[in-house]
Amino acid sequence: MSSHTTETDYPKFQRCEVDFTQRTEYLDGLEAMKAAHKVLKEWTFKPSLPQQGYTNRTLYLNVGTLEVKEKAVTQQMKDMFIGGRGFGMWYLWNAITPKTKWNDPENEIIITPGPISGITQYPGSGKSLVVALSPETEIPIDSNVGGYFGPLLKFSGYDSLEIQGKAEQDLIVFIDGQKGLLRIEEAPAEPLDSHVLAEILTRMYAENDADRVNISVVSSGAAAEHSLIGMLNFSWFDKRRGCIRLKQAGRGGIGTIFRNKKIKALVIRGPEVKGDMNHPVDQETIAKTGIKLHQELRSNDPVQCLMRRNGTAHIIEIMDAYDLLPTHNFQYGSHPEVHKIASYVWDQRCTQRTTDGCWYGCSMACAKGADGVVLQTGPYKGHRVTVDGPEYENAAGLGSNCGVFDPEFLLELNFYCDTYGICTITYGTLCAFVMECYQRGILNKERTGGLEMTWGNALDDLAMMHQMAQGEGFGKIAGLGVKRMKALFIANGWGDAALINDIGMENKGLEYSQYMSKESLAQQGGYALTNKGPQHDEAWLIFMDMVNKQLPTFEDKAEALYYFPLWRTWFGLYGWCKLPWNDVAPSDNAKTAEPTKIPEHVQNYLDIVSAMTGKKITSEDMLRQSARVYNFQRIFNIRMGKGLRLHDHAPYRSQGPVTKEEYESRIERYEKELRDQVGVDPTTMSLEEKMAATRKYRIDRYEKLVDAVYTRRGWTLDGVPTQARIQELGLDIFPELVEIVKAHGG
């Protein structure tokens, strides 16, 4: 464990004194921008509210042909795919072929809130899932996001929005759920960057000041159209601050597709939100369950995670203390300067006691904002802005992983990622890779066009990001992501190919998110044995495995890698946020049989779904619902030419020490492992021999884990779901699925 911070090091909380209502405004020229709009299509619909969580229709829009139509939600869709990520996968499957590329017109962006999304009684119930064929991974990506767009879409009358085609000119799609009007408008004048665009469009499409809360904008930014790592911002209007706030569908480059389709923004104007708009079967149970969690948050959060105070940033110093905070491209797990970006810094820098829930009724309210940030670089230099965050992933990825420990620069990096429309997690990991390549001579100033990408050089880090937004210089190369940079550097003969592959932290083409999996075999699987790539939203098992030692055998780890990915998939089917599940716990949780699962909260979710739909469901039903979509997505990957064992390969940096310095930094751990597990005497071995023996042992264990996980999931040892498994799940009603698994030995 690290010796850098301790519980007693944390200073007392201090109140942020920044005036959170003051910021640079961007409304000059709004009327001229509006006047430049040219209406290409108007289409009317009858607004409706959901019944038992579903509106039973979805909206299809082709931005190339301007076709707009409604599709019926069938009972089979609800039974097999539930909503959210499930609907997204189903629509994408039907829209594309195995030959489709991410930038083909038939690729889709599908936004689906899920059947419980939009309830206001239970914290964390406003999520949407965005699904598309990823430019980074070339397989389906799913990304969950807060903000108001998804629920307002549903309350306008649609369970999903399916966007296909490619426009020739920049478009804005406006959906007025109050008037039943959809308009596609050519929009040449507005800037792309999200903090400006969302503010302008919120003002432009609201009918008056009070109406701004009913507007939500989906947008990207300048860097999304010059990189493969673009993300989508989903806005909501923060009444107290008087400004728009942004939440991100970050992973996998969906913002890149958005800009490739020439969509500047989606704007929705929904009806005024009330507490019963989903029309559940049993509103009383939902209300009672919500009150119970509100009370639990009020009483327990102050002695547990302080989510209401600090959001996810509360774990920065904790990850450091447990040697899990990615530092210098995942080489190390802690750093002496982490106190400069620890949660108490953000506690002082973020405005407290204001509206920070990204959907109505969320008393966890973790979406913190730093106000009064005066930018030091780039096109908005000197502007005073509100930065959404930093969340843990931003602080770790943009901060410690790149050696940036200046909180003001960290906020600026966070801000520009958001407004430029690129994923903070992805950017953090690719920048860390660039910096390590620079450290090891794979890159130099000549190869980067003058950028000095040394650890902690925030100014050149920002310069690279600004280049990415301009589509020029080394920033454009970095925007290809780690996988393509690795191939380019190797092709250019810029360094040792084996080293480059070892330290490039990507799997399936997606960059790793910000946790150190090196000392947790289960988490190595939690990252690399995912459907979409190494994002932590399938299974976060580091504590269970590495600290609690609750998963001693391969079978134990495989069971965790069976249950948790299905559990987490379920959140994405219904529109839940994960955080209220396990970032607060009931007072008597310790007395339950499986406290890490937070059984009372699991039951809350089951109760709410049963109350919403009128159909009683159990934990077993939940696993089955998720397993259908999870296995469908795996087969979808296979259909796209991936999804097999070779695609679940993990970079060695995620599994063990690549370099001598890494080995020596944890020499006690590795030599104990050699003695106790490998059965060799490290005192008789050279450093190179010890590293080679450690590597062989760890890779062998990973392969054994893969065998165990595939077996538990009902897959062949090549990672293909078996026919028996898809029959058991009822997926054999789709003949193409059966053909695909048969063709691959399943």
Next chain:
Amino acid sequence: MNTILVNGDPLEWKDGMTVRDVLTLKRFTFPMLVITVNDNIIDRKRYDTALIPNDASVKVVHLMSGG
């Protein structure tokens, strides 16, 4: 030698050792813990006072958080 096991790993035991001492020695700073000493749950309010006997098996289960 006087030892206890903490999540299966040996730790030197000292007379008067409390749960809080174990958390400090192991640098377990995460706030959401389920702690048992010889299978008896220790409430958070007793971390400073609950004594750990020699040879005890202490389990400090960290809930997941993260993600």
